Amino acid sequence: MSCPEGFKVCREGRAVLCLPNPELYKREDGVYEPAWAPVFYNPVMVENRDIAIAFLRWASQSRTLRLVVDPLASTGVRGIRIALEVPQISEVVMGDIDEYAVNIMNINIRLNNVESKVKALHADANELLFSLFRQKAKIEYIDIDPFGSPAPFAFAALYTIRNGGYIAFTATDLAPLEGKYPQKLYRRYGVIGRKNIISKEVAIRNLLAFLAREAAKIDKVIIPLVAYYSRHYIRVYLRIAEGGLRANELLSKCIGSIVICDRCGFVEYFTAIDMQSVTKCPICG
Structure with a gap:
C-alpha cells in the first residue's frame, strides 16, 4: 500500500504507518514543525506513547481492558500501537474532527491489519465520548493527548469513563500551567499563581487540582497513579472512582x-x- 503525497512509510514500536514526511515540513532552522504537516504527528512524543503502552500493559494485568478510546487520534499511531502491543485490549476506538486525519487513520489501520480491533470515526472529541456513552459503551481507558490544553476535553472524559477506569491527560501548555501567564492559568484552570523555582512540579499539581474539581462536579474522585514532566509537556495517569464523599475528602485534604x-x-x-x-x-x- 502506498502513502498519500507528502507522507512516507515509517515504523514506531510494532506499527508500520504512513506519516508526514518530515523533510517537507521544516522551519528555516532545519527543525521539523509538526503543526505544518497536513496531519499532526510529533516523532519526539514517541516517549509519551511508549509510556502509555507500558502503563496499559501494567493496568491490564489486574483487570480486563476491553475498550480504549483515543478521541484526538490524528494519524492513529497511538491507538494502532495499543492494539498491536497490548494484546489484552479487545477494541480501540479512535476519532478526530479532521476528516483527512480519519482517512490517514484508516490507511494505517489497513496497513497494520487491525481492522477487526480498531476503528476510526470522524467526530469531535467530546462528541465521540458522549456518543459512546449514550451507546452504553464501557470505556476502560481514555487517552487525552491534545495540541495544547486538555481542559476542553476533561469533563467529557471524566463523565464517560466507567467506574474504576483510567484516563491519561497530556498538557503542552506549560507556560500558563507554570504560572508564567497568571491570568490564563486562572481562566483556564481556576488556579491563582505565578512562576516559581519549582514551576514544573507546581504545573503538575495545578493540572491535578483542576481535574479533581472537574471530577467532583459529578461525584467522582481522581486517584493519581503516574505524573511526570518531560521536554515540553506534563502527563498524568489517573484512576477514576465514583463517590461524592470521597470527592469531598479529596477536595478538603488535598486542595x-x-x-x-x-x-x-x-x-x-x-x-x-x-x-x-x-x-x-x-x-x-
Whole structure:
C-alpha cells in the first residue's frame, strides 16, 4: 500500500504507518514543525506513547481492558500501537474532527491489519465520548493527548469513563500551567499563581487540582497513579472512582496552596483556611 503525497512509510514500536514526511515540513532552522504537516504527528512524543503502552500493559494485568478510546487520534499511531502491543485490549476506538486525519487513520489501520480491533470515526472529541456513552459503551481507558490544553476535553472524559477506569491527560501548555501567564492559568484552570523555582512540579499539581474539581462536579474522585514532566509537556495517569464523599475528602485534604519564598526557596503547603495566617517566610523572614 502506498502513502498519500507528502507522507512516507515509517515504523514506531510494532506499527508500520504512513506519516508526514518530515523533510517537507521544516522551519528555516532545519527543525521539523509538526503543526505544518497536513496531519499532526510529533516523532519526539514517541516517549509519551511508549509510556502509555507500558502503563496499559501494567493496568491490564489486574483487570480486563476491553475498550480504549483515543478521541484526538490524528494519524492513529497511538491507538494502532495499543492494539498491536497490548494484546489484552479487545477494541480501540479512535476519532478526530479532521476528516483527512480519519482517512490517514484508516490507511494505517489497513496497513497494520487491525481492522477487526480498531476503528476510526470522524467526530469531535467530546462528541465521540458522549456518543459512546449514550451507546452504553464501557470505556476502560481514555487517552487525552491534545495540541495544547486538555481542559476542553476533561469533563467529557471524566463523565464517560466507567467506574474504576483510567484516563491519561497530556498538557503542552506549560507556560500558563507554570504560572508564567497568571491570568490564563486562572481562566483556564481556576488556579491563582505565578512562576516559581519549582514551576514544573507546581504545573503538575495545578493540572491535578483542576481535574479533581472537574471530577467532583459529578461525584467522582481522581486517584493519581503516574505524573511526570518531560521536554515540553506534563502527563498524568489517573484512576477514576465514583463517590461524592470521597470527592469531598479529596477536595478538603488535598486542595490548597503552596507558598514559596523567592529568596530562600522555602516551600510549605496550606489549606485554604490555614492560608489566612501566612505573613512571612519562617526561614529568612
